[in-house]
Amino acid sequence: MAPTLSTTQFSNPAEVTDFVVHKGNGVKGLSETGIKALPDQYIQPFEERLINKFVNETDEAIPVIDMSNPDENRVAEAVCDAAEKWGFFQVINHGVPLEVLDDVKAATHRFFNLPVEEKCKFTKENSLSTTVRFGTSFSPLAEQALEWKDYLSLFFVSEAEAEQFWPDICRNETLEYIDKSKKMVRKLLEYLGKNLNVKELDETKESLFMGSIRVNLNYYPICPNPDLTVGVGRHSDVSSLTILLQDQIGGLHVRSLASGNWVHVPPVPGSFVINIGDAMQILSNGRYKSVEHRVLANGNNNRISVPIFVNPKPESVIGPLPEVIANGEEPIYRDILYSDYVRYFFRKAHDGKKTVDYAKF
Ligand SMILES: COc1cc(/C=C/C(=O)SCCNC(=O)CCNC(=O)[C@H](O)C(C)(C)COP(=O)(O)OP(=O)(O)OC[C@H]2O[C@@H](n3cnc4c(N)ncnc43)[C@H](O)[C@@H]2OP(=O)(O)O)ccc1O
Numbered sequence: 001m002a003p004t005l006s007t008t009q010f011s012n013p014a015e016v017t018d019f020v021v022h023k024g025n026g027v028k029g030l031s032e033t034g035i036k037a038l039p040d041q042y043i044q045p046f047e048e049r050l051i052n053k054f055v056n057e058t059d060e061a062i063p064v065i066d067m068s069n070p071d072e073n074r075v076a077e078a079v080c081d082a083a084e085k086w087g088f089f090q091v092i093n094h095g096v097p098l099e100v101l102d103d104v105k106a107a108t109h110r111f112f113n114l115p116v117e118e119k120c121k122f123t124k125e126n127s128l129s130t131t132v133r134f135g136t137s138f139s140p141l142a143e144q145a146l147e148w149k150d151y152l153s154l155f156f157v158s159e160a161e162a163e164q165f166w167p168d169i170c171r172n173e174t175l176e177y178i179d180k181s182k183k184m185v186r187k188l189l190e191y192l193g194k195n196l197n198v199k200e201l202d203e204t205k206e207s208l209f210m211g212s213i214r215v216n217l218n219y220y221p222i223c224p225n226p227d228l229t230v231g232v233g234r235h236s237d238v239s240s241l242t243i244l245l246q247d248q249i250g251g252l253h254v255r256s257l258a259s260g261n262w263v264h265v266p267p268v269p270g271s272f273v274i275n276i277g278d279a280m281q282i283l284s285n286g287r288y289k290s291v292e293h294r295v296l297a298n299g300n301n302n303r304i305s306v307p308i309f310v311n312p313k314p315e316s317v318i319g320p321l322p323e324v325i326a327n328g329e330e331p332i333y334r335d336i337l338y339s340d341y342v343r344y345f346f347r348k349a350h351d352g353k354k355t356v357d358y359a360k361f
């Protein structure tokens with residue numbers, strides 16, 4: 001007979017929530033109790049589970065772009081084409097040293113392997129800075145069904161602030177990861193900007209495209225019933241651009257704009273997965289697409305990923321760029337304060353592409 005919650009150390013779902021969310025054990029702690037059945041609050045509605053028949057029915061795959069010669073036109077063209085048709089692509093030979101990527105992955109494992117008391121110093125309630133937050137799921141108080149993921153979220157203010165508030169065990173590796181990725185991020189934004197008639201990334205454009213940085217260290221532990229839940233539910237990112245480092249486990253799926261199918265993003269060693277976020281969709285008046293994606297839970301392996309969310313400054317007003325609507329195009333989106341947009345995103349559970357409707361006329 002399949003084990004039920006009553007055969008574990010938890011006698012009811014509220015005890016599970018208390019253990020995971022309030023006591024800060026996260027789903028990693030829950031997984032490590034050896035729990036054999038998925039607690040009820042993690043069971044996603046049928047339509048939110050990844051049903052196999054919609055996955056990779058075709059041979060679709062997101063483009064893999066070689067950036068060895070970043071000044072060649074074909075690289076810029078491939079990036080802009082992928083941003084329009086997929087909203088997602090992978091880059092290889094991107095110039096970020098592989099050692100930096102290995103180091104931040106190792107640092108992620110080190111952080112999540114800390115004792116609960118140490119990790120709990122960084123929960124919303126205990127963290128000494130609002131820029132550092134250890135948590136679980138996405139927005140547990142707003143969610144009908146929780147997600148099988150823990151995270152540490154680090155908003156970059158300055159090296160000095162990070163020195164003071166970020167966890168010692170992963171601080172330097174995360175700062176190095178941000179620093180060494182900046183050149184590639186700038187290059188990608190230059191390609192995307194030029195294609196929108198933005199001549200250069202001057203101070204104003206820099207602040208709009210890459211004025212703030214948030215890094216999340218994500219941990220998806222082994223799940224007892226992976227088919228019934230999700231690692232991350234359907235969403236698009238609110239960033240301008242996200243660069244994601246994933247390990248070798250896999251599980252990220254992207255909704256194809258062409259077919260509607262869910263397409264797996266296979267781990268490619270040494271690569272980054274890049275995706276367009278809502279802010280870029282809005283700035284480009286819909287030309288570049290922020291696309292729905294989700295992460296499967298895994299029954300056999302722990303998984304980590306480390307996204308860098310490259311965002312406008314919170315105080316920026318975002319709307320279709322003057323360079324884009326100069327050609328007579330009708331603006332689809334209104335001007336909106338970026339921090340209002342992000343607050344709206346965090347206030348609700350993941351809900352696919354609905355956040356961007358908030359910015360529509
Ligand atoms: C966790 O799983 C995720 C996360 C993501 C994340 C994507 C991104 O982060 S993209 C980049 C977002 N943009 C920025 O970070 C810009 C800078 N942000 C800010 O300046 C501020 O956060 C703010 C937008 C101005 C809001 O600040 P404030 O008014 O002080 O409110 P807060 O208390 O900070 O937060 C409001 C509300 O959101 C929740 N929240 C905030 N940050 C996070 C976070 N990193 N992860 C999860 N939730 C967060 C917070 O709990 C508050 O809700 P309450 O219910 O507690 O009031 C993508 C996909 C994922 O699965």
Ligand SMILES: O=C(O)CCC(=O)C(=O)O
Nearest residue numbers: 218232246252295305307
């Ligand atoms: O872990 C992944 O592969 C993707 C995570 C993600 O979509 C996010 O953190 O926004």
Ligand SMILES: [Fe+2]
Nearest residue numbers: 235236237293
């Ligand atoms: Fe995402």
